[in-house]
Amino acid sequence: MPAHGAWAAAGLAPGLAPLDARLNEQILMLPAGAGGRERLETTLFKPDGSGPFPLLVINHGKAPGNPRLQRRDRFVYMAAAFVRRGYAVLVPMRTGFANSSGRYSDFGCNMTANGYAQAADIADVLEYASQQSWIDARRIVVAGQSYGGLASMALATQDIPGVRGVLNFAGGLRTIGGSCDWQQALVQAFADYGRRSRLPSLWLYGANDSFFAPPLVSRLHQAYTRGGGKAQLLSYGAFKNDAHRMLASRDGEKIWLPHAERFLQSIGMPFREVYALADTPPAPASHYAALEDVAALPYVPERGREQYRAFLKRMTPRAFAISASGAWGWAEEGEEPEARALAACQSSSEQPCRLYSVDERVVWPDASAGRTD
Structure with a gap:
């Protein structure tokens, strides 16, 4: 046969990664939507034992193109760090993404509505989780990257029992082409979320983020806090060739983890390692x-x-x-x-x-x- 090759970009991998036995990784299909009719493909990581465990929910971004073709996100480096600290971790693929059922909802330039629509799925995941005997429903933290960060900040406007804070990693959403002033729309969204916010949050944005440059991040933070939202902004400088990928990188932990530990401690969540995980031998x-x-x-x-x-x-x-x-x-x-x-x-x-x-x-x-x- 003719010789040829291929490459796999970060976040656009062909094939399926094997389940990680160290983290008791499983794939669940969780109910969501009206009457629980939809099913969300959700990755679970957890320590050994029956719990109850504090919970981290990590929310994904949106790759270009058809959401149905997006792969299952795992955020395995962040998940492993939290499993070491005794957490169960859920990573749901929202409606219309990957193998989740339903149709993706797109509100175009209305960034405020986009965030709220995605937050509805996160709320459904939290409702499911709070009913499980292996989850400590009094101790929950929510995190999100990119579009998942926007959705997590929208979720923070809701009074959900047990949720104590939000970690926002390069949160936002942008559009390419057309007449949408997406940056101003994003500022308006964060202003709305700040006025309605009920939870403290930690924001992490890098200087060389290819989506959200520092001047825009400053506008988002000012809009959010001016409305009364509680948000600590960490601007951590450049990360490799694109800070937008920091959370998915093996080398990102040294940036985000020390700050996340201090934030967790401040909101009364576990922050010290309590489980040993064997590293995968190179x-x-x-x-x-x-x-x-x-x-x-x-x-x-x-x-x-x-x-x-x-x-x-x-x-x-x-x-x-x-x-x-x-x-x-x-x-x-x-x-x-x-x-x-x-x-x-x-x-x-x-x-x-x-x-x-x-x-x-x-x-x-x-x-x-x-x-x-």
């Missing part, structure tokens, strides 16, 4: 070849070698996979780069793909593999 270096030795790459043709040269300039975490068919695939940043690289490679190969390099090391185990020059 693939060991095989010493098959030097990382930069492009000529050592087996099986792949020159096009694949060109892609590997480009890959070596990418950020970590990263992974490059190949197969004996000559196919290749790679992934950088985000969650599970190894699994995403393998899936990208496998999408172009009838033969099994294996990892060639991970981060700064070659892990290819087969010293007898042929080379193509």
Whole structure:
């Protein structure tokens, strides 16, 4: 078959990540909408045991295009940090996203209505959770990234028993093209939420966020707090090549976690580690070849070698996979780069793909593999 390859961007992974047994990961279908007719594809992480556990609900953003094609969000780095602190974690895909049922509601330039519509699903998830014996319904915190942050701030206008605070990671929503003044509409939304707010919040926005630049973030925060909303804004500077992806990055924890711990303590939520989780052991270096030795790459043709040269300039975490068919695939940043690289490679190969390099090391185990020059 002809040799060809693929790549997987952070947040746009082909294939499905395996469930993480360390975190007791499960996929649930939770009731939502009028009469509970809809079902939300929801990822659960939790410690061992029957609880009751304090709860974190993490709310996702919106990728470009059809929400139905968006993958299941996991936020596994944040989830693991909270499981270590004794929390159960729910990550719901809202109506019309991924494998959730129903139709996505879009109110166009009315950012206020967009936030409230998405918050309705979060409220339904909280209603379900509060009825479970393994959840401590008196101790709940809500978090959201991007569109999920906007929805979480809209949720904070409601008086929901047990919810003590909100973590807003680069919250907002933008439109591309058309006549919508989305920035002003977003300011109006946060002003509305601030006037109605019932919960304290911590906001984290980076200086090089590709969606929401610092001047806009300042306007959002001023609009929210001027109306009476309680929000601590942490502007943490640049993060890699886009701070909008900080929460999904393995390296983001050192930025957000210390501030989140202090916020949790201030609202009476657990903030210290109480469970030990085994780290997933990294693939060991095989010493098959030097990382930069492009000529050592087996099986792949020159096009694949060109892609590997480009890959070596990418950020970590990263992974490059190949197969004996000559196919290749790679992934950088985000969650599970190894699994995403393998899936990208496998999408172009009838033969099994294996990892060639991970981060700064070659892990290819087969010293007898042929080379193509």
